[in-house]
Amino acid sequence: MPDHSYFDLHVHSTDGSDDAGGTVEGYCKWVEARRKNGYHVDGFVLTEHRCYLDDADYTAFTEQYNVTILRGIEVETDVGHVLVYGVNADFLGRFDLSDIALPYAEVFQTAEETGGIAVGAHAGRPRIGLVEHVGERGVSLDAVGIIEALNGGSSDYENGRSFDLAEQHALLTVGGSDAHFVSALGRCLTEFDVPVTTNEELVAALRSGAFRPVRVEDTREGSERKALPSASHIPSTSGQGELGGEAVELDESVIGQEVSVGSLEVTLDSIANYCEALEETNPLYTDATWAENEGPYGGLVAPPGILNTAGLRQGPDPQIRFGDQSFMAGSRLETFSPIKPGDTIDAFTQVKEVYEKTGRSGRMVFVVRHTRYANQDGVDVAATENSVVFRQTKALDD
């Protein structure tokens, strides 16, 4: 397979995607690790959500790790997400990338006209893949030539639906990991019959039709390829609600205003209760004698997760008027100093940002709150960032 090349066509990084944890250099190191294990990965394409990394320069990483790093974008359209490769100023000038319901046919056509190519992303996923829109709304596939049928973030059932759609409509298929975290890169790849080293060569290779989706295991010398999935053989486990269509209203004036939201008294009892609930056995948190004699802080400290139990007020409310349900979408914890029994931890919260996007459950609005925790001496001991998603789960009356 000397002339073949293997690319992960769908990767998100911390440089451009709000929900990604993988850094570009981290991905490069992971490719190195994959190669040491006998897998073949030539490079990857950064397809950030609604954002094209025009100015980023990854030449140093390419040279250091011998990994080809190309750039595309994942946009959101009225029939789901679409990956675009060979993006240029002409394409970018035609669309407002923050729009989560771009006209899909126009995206596919414009990509083609401006020297690029578009691919229907994770086609089998509810709401954000093509399959449902074709099946339920009779959406035309005239403008669509390629779909991502092997997606590392989709279930086997969802990927099976994609392959079934491709077969029914004579579409070509690619593979991508949809990596948001380093270790996911390369789970699914696209095998090209030619070497690819530039964005232009990638577009040419995709236009040639000489490619196919593969799993990383398939890239090993002498590996036997597993059959690709079909939905008819796999039970579905996903049940999703209907998408609401109302406009999002909010109070933007609260964004960036930090207010006091309460405090947490840390006691030996509260540490013990927390450790019991989590079945925590680390003696640094549970054994005062050990912590005093052996631990680094001269005594017992609280596990960093104890901040999650602080019964704080919500803080500034942007008054999101959207959806019928809210969930935690993500959390970030940074720790600076140990929290000790007897500490009083004051918390200060601000709304950092509000934004919307689409996912398996349809349209979603995210509110990100940043909280700073300071002890009785005024020392910041930790900070958290919590993201809450609002979504519509029940069909709305027209």
Place this chain on the structure above:
Amino acid sequence: MSDPLEQRYFDDVDLGDEFEEIQQPSTEHVQQFLGQTARGQSDGSDRGAGRFTDTAAARSQGLERPIVPGTMSMAMITRLVTDWMGPLGHIVQLDVSYRRPVLHGDRLRSVALVTDAGTSPRVHLDLSLENDRGERPLQGTAVVELPLRGG
């Protein structure tokens, strides 16, 4: 499962190292966790908090049974890291995304994978909770500082 008494040293960590724990949060565990918060039933997202303890409330929201609060899932994955790093380790940052609900009684495999151990003394980890249905309800990353041997 890591022994939390055992100290992990930066010198002994390699790219690709993997460690895991099995955890199974019960209704009692969730109640105990929630019992410590002043509001008792909230993870910071206000609507429909009954889903954490009440079967009927959970079902009315389309869930098979009550779910584990996101904050508790995060605490569970934090425990995996603190057990592994040992008493002298320090979590610099831990970042998680909640992708699917964790249901009461789910048997969870908490997994961490070393994705970068090149910049002394910091180690980067990918984290996930995996359930028996083959889903990853939580994914994330952590940056941990570990002591050097003899340092």
